[in-house]
Amino acid sequence: MQIENDHIINVENLQKTFYSIRGFWKREKHPVQAVQGISFSVRKGELFGIVGPNGAGKTTTVKMLSTLLLPTSGKATIFGLDVVKDTNLVRPRIGFTFGGNKGLYSRLSGLDNLKYFAELYKLEPDIITRRIKELLEVVGLTGRENDRVETYSSGMQQRLHLARALLHDPELIFLDEPTVGIDPVGAREIRQLVKDLIKRGKTILLTSHYMYEVEELCDRIAVVNHGKVIALDTPAALKTQSSGDCVIAIQTPNGEQSLQGKLESIQKYLTQTHTSGDTLSLYTRSPSKVLNELAPLLEQNIITNIEVRNATLEDVYVDIIKNHAA
Amino acid sequence: MNVQFRMRTLSLFSFGLVVTQPVIFSAVGYFLARTAGRTHIDFIHTIIGSGVMGLWSTLLFTSFFDLRADRREGTLELLVGSPTSIFSILAIRAFANVLLGSTSFLLSMIVAMSVFDFSIPSGNLPYFFVSLAILLFGFWCVGIFLAHFPVVSRLSGLFVNYLELPIGLITGFMFPVSLLPIWAQWLSRLIPISWGFNGLSTSFQTDINMPALWTYWLTTLGISLVYLIGTFYMSKKLQNMIRVTGELSSI
Numbered sequence: 001m002q003i004e005n006d007h008i009i010n011v012e013n014l015q016k017t018f019y020s021i022r023g024f025w026k027r028e029k030h031p032v033q034a035v036q037g038i039s040f041s042v043r044k045g046e047l048f049g050i051v052g053p054n055g056a057g058k059t060t061t062v063k064m065l066s067t068l069l070l071p072t073s074g075k076a077t078i079f080g081l082d083v084v085k086d087t088n089l090v091r092p093r094i095g096f097t098f099g100g101n102k103g104l105y106s107r108l109s110g111l112d113n114l115k116y117f118a119e120l121y122k123l124e125p126d127i128i129t130r131r132i133k134e135l136l137e138v139v140g141l142t143g144r145e146n147d148r149v150e151t152y153s154s155g156m157q158q159r160l161h162l163a164r165a166l167l168h169d170p171e172l173i174f175l176d177e178p179t180v181g182i183d184p185v186g187a188r189e190i191r192q193l194v195k196d197l198i199k200r201g202k203t204i205l206l207t208s209h210y211m212y213e214v215e216e217l218c219d220r221i222a223v224v225n226h227g228k229v230i231a232l233d234t235p236a237a238l239k240t241q242s243s244g245d246c247v248i249a250i251q252t253p254n255g256e257q258s259l260q261g262k263l264e265s266i267q268k269y270l271t272q273t274h275t276s277g278d279t280l281s282l283y284t285r286s287p288s289k290v291l292n293e294l295a296p297l298l299e300q301n302i303i304t305n306i307e308v309r310n311a312t313l314e315d316v317y318v319d320i321i322k323n324h325a326a
Numbered sequence: 327m328n329v330q331f332r333m334r335t336l337s338l339f340s341f342g343l344v345v346t347q348p349v350i351f352s353a354v355g356y357f358l359a360r361t362a363g364r365t366h367i368d369f370i371h372t373i374i375g376s377g378v379m380g381l382w383s384t385l386l387f388t389s390f391f392d393l394r395a396d397r398r399e400g401t402l403e404l405l406v407g408s409p410t411s412i413f414s415i416l417a418i419r420a421f422a423n424v425l426l427g428s429t430s431f432l433l434s435m436i437v438a439m440s441v442f443d444f445s446i447p448s449g450n451l452p453y454f455f456v457s458l459a460i461l462l463f464g465f466w467c468v469g470i471f472l473a474h475f476p477v478v479s480r481l482s483g484l485f486v487n488y489l490e491l492p493i494g495l496i497t498g499f500m501f502p503v504s505l506l507p508i509w510a511q512w513l514s515r516l517i518p519i520s521w522g523f524n525g526l527s528t529s530f531q532t533d534i535n536m537p538a539l540w541t542y543w544l545t546t547l548g549i550s551l552v553y554l555i556g557t558f559y560m561s562k563k564l565q566n567m568i569r570v571t572g573e574l575s576s577i
Binding site: 018060063066067068069070088091092096098100101102103104105106117119120121122164 | 399400401403404405406407408409410415566569570571572
């Protein structure tokens with residue numbers, strides 16, 4: 001079982017096609033290509049992020065790698081083991097969680113949930129007791145373990161999910177949208193837990209919709225759209241690939257129409273624009289030139305506010321997705 | 327295992343149903359027989375049969391709806407993705423279901439003995455316990471077989487009601503199989519619990535027909551093992567099938 005260059009996940013042209021059945025009398029199978037050829041690799045100890053719009057194929061990719069789905073074609077290895085042929089060898093070495101409230105027996109206590117899953121992972125009874133106690137402390141659920149999961153908040157349930165995924169001390173953990181639906185305080189606690197796991201030498205593959213989260217946590221990010229990787233690099237490198245280094249956000253109380261005809265002189269400095277509510281975002285590599293042109297509009301009260309900032313990862317992400325769609 | 331039992335006793339209503347249903351059915355069976363003017367009560371098919379019917383109902387419904395509950399809770403994916411095979415998981419659940427369902431049978435026996443003066447000759451007790459163990463083994467094997475269907479198909483729960491009473495009828499719980507048409511008798515022979523129930527009935531006889539008893543025991547064990555081995559190989563194929571369709575998380 002060779003592990004290439006310390007890469008514990010190797011994905012080569014992975015594809016997954018589902019079939020949607022249509023019709024009542026004449027039932028036809030329509031293929032839906034969820035993943036159209038994804039390739040990437042993840043190093044040991046890395047926190048690798050996969051981002052993309054809904055339906056991009058993130059969760060499908062995670063499910064193929066965590067052996068829940070069989071790929072239609074392509075190859076993926078984890079620790080040098082094929083996820084299709086060596087399923088029984090892969091499963092004890094990985095943990096996974098899927099976001100949301102599902103995935104726990106709500107009428108059982110947190111402790112019973114952990115005991116049950118620990119048994120599924122064939123842990124010895126004395127190890128189960130010790131491990132559960134440790135993990136409850138790590139995830140901050142000590143004292144609530146005997147309460148039914150249905151009484152837990154969303155954040156507590158997500159922390160219990162994490163504890164469940166860590167029961168057998170896996171080397172590799174898949175986290176599919178771990179903070180979805182969680183309040184900011186709970187989400188921050190979960191992000192801290194994820195950082196602690198990396199410090200303990202775990203390798204993590206994380207999917208998320210929240211750019212600030214992947215920017216904060218991930219060593220590298222793959223941007224996925226329509227089942228393909230369209231960008232893959234570190235957050236810093238991705239930001240430099242952006243169409244604009246700078247974002248100038250203009251607020252116009254009378255809407256974008258009030259600016260019609262007034263921005264023609266700066267069009268040559270802009271790489272793209274984006275409107276959200278009464279705010280128009282201008283992307284540019286020449287902020288000073290753009291600001292010079294905008295200053296008179298500010299004096300005339302056509303613009304009420306100008307904010308200048310560096311492009312965030314979210315800006316880059318939107319840019320990449322839009323360019324790919326085009 | 328104790329987590330499995332706890333899951334099955336969470337609802338006092340369903341647990342109460344397992345306890346009260348056999349008592350009610352046994353009593354109804356007895357009084358119907360008396361009202362029909364029978365001087366000799368066929369305890370096997372009125373009271374004991376009710377208990378075994380309760381065992382069958384419990385096993386059938388819990389086998390099907392356990393997995394449906396897992397789909398709804400989102401835990402089915404976690405079970406399939408664990409290192410423990412789905413066959414092993416369902417085997418342990420079926421065992422817990424059989425043990426829970428056997429309370430129905432034991433309660434019927436208690437009702438029969440304490441209220442209706444039914445008794446087992448003391449010399450028959452060893453044969454009774456062996457017959458009961460073999461019958462429960464048959465139930466267990468059938469339970470594992472049935473439990474695989476909800477893993478594959480979300481719609482399989484619709485067929486539960488089609489199985490409950492018909493199987494109860496053709497396996498001879500409520501009346502002798504010999505009263506059924508020939509084709510139904512042949513169907514009955516394919517189900518291990520029919521043979522197991524015959525073994526149990528024979529163990530109550532004052533003068534036990536030992537060759538017949540051994541036939542019932544060995545046939546029950548043989549057909550049960552066929553179910554068990556067949557289900558084991560079917561389970562592997564089903565696992566791959568569900569990993570292709572990806573319907574584990576949909577209800």
